[in-house]
Amino acid sequence: MHGQRDIFFATTQANFGARRRTFGANRFAALYNQFLLPETQRERFDVVLVKPRNPLNIGAAARAMANFGFSHLSVVAPFAPTWREARSAVDSQGVLVNAVESATLGEAVAGATLVVGTGSLQYRKPEQPVVVLPELAPLVNQELARGGRVALVFGPEKHGLTRDDLSWCHLLVEIPTDPGQPSMNLGQAVAVCLYELAARVDSAEGTSGPEPAESGRLELLAGVVEEAMEAAGYSPRAMQAANRRDLRLLLRRLTLSAHDTRRILGIFRRILWRLRH
Numbered sequence: 001m002h003g004q005r006d007i008f009f010a011t012t013q014a015n016f017g018a019r020r021r022t023f024g025a026n027r028f029a030a031l032y033n034q035f036l037l038p039e040t041q042r043e044r045f046d047v048v049l050v051k052p053r054n055p056l057n058i059g060a061a062a063r064a065m066a067n068f069g070f071s072h073l074s075v076v077a078p079f080a081p082t083w084r085e086a087r088s089a090v091d092s093q094g095v096l097v098n099a100v101e102s103a104t105l106g107e108a109v110a111g112a113t114l115v116v117g118t119g120s121l122q123y124r125k126p127e128q129p130v131v132v133l134p135e136l137a138p139l140v141n142q143e144l145a146r147g148g149r150v151a152l153v154f155g156p157e158k159h160g161l162t163r164d165d166l167s168w169c170h171l172l173v174e175i176p177t178d179p180g181q182p183s184m185n186l187g188q189a190v191a192v193c194l195y196e197l198a199a200r201v202d203s204a205e206g207t208s209g210p211e212p213a214e215s216g217r218l219e220l221l222a223g224v225v226e227e228a229m230e231a232a233g234y235s236p237r238a239m240q241a242a243n244r245r246d247l248r249l250l251l252r253r254l255t256l257s258a259h260d261t262r263r264i265l266g267i268f269r270r271i272l273w274r275l276r277h
Helices: 002-031 055-067 093-097 133-145 186-200 215-231 237-253 258-276
Strands: 045-050 073-076 100-102 114-118 130-132 150-154 171-174
Touching: 045 055, 045 186, 055 073, 055 093, 055 186, 114 133, 130 133, 133 150, 133 171, 133 186, 150 186, 215 237, 215 258
Parallel strands: 045 073, 045 150, 073 100, 114 150, 114 171, 130 171
Antiparallel strands: none
């Protein structure tokens, strides 16, 4: 009798354990990756690392990208020639192999319509709008809804993005950190930002609003405006670099559409022709 009861309890516990494991597996299967954006949206994100010095940090950034399903990495003027071989890119070597190496930040973000710089405000005075990381997702939603492309830009480990780097950015996002240790490791910063976007950006598809202007087109417009200023004797040649930086910031604050950019470009080309003839 006792033997039959022991067999009954053992069988019942085994069945209960099997059902619990099945329930747990189904539960985790339902939750696993539910926050990831559709691939069509993830394809419109670029992670840009400016002058990174440590290949291990590049590998950690690539791994964070793979964790959240992002694949487009651009590396601007990397310090080490062997950065594609970083061992820290566990199960994400494909991101490094397919990464684009650029000579300048302008080249890396040329196709983006919303360029987001990252960093701390401890040592710099921003000249563009600043948002804290949890407030970034709604702005990214708007950009994706109008068919735009987003670039997240991270600066060098030692000093972050320079003033000139930030002139390419439409806005600056600040990661909330303790004042005692405001800066983050590069790989950690990439992971935190991508998690926020994966968890908070609306995955609904759709297009609304005018087509946004790409960063490369804005830089072309800035160049023509600068030529017109020079032809008109607007300022000394020594001010050329400062004028170009100010123009970058101004054009990005205006949030021009692609159509507006083409129209203004045509106007300034005509003005420039008149000034020269």
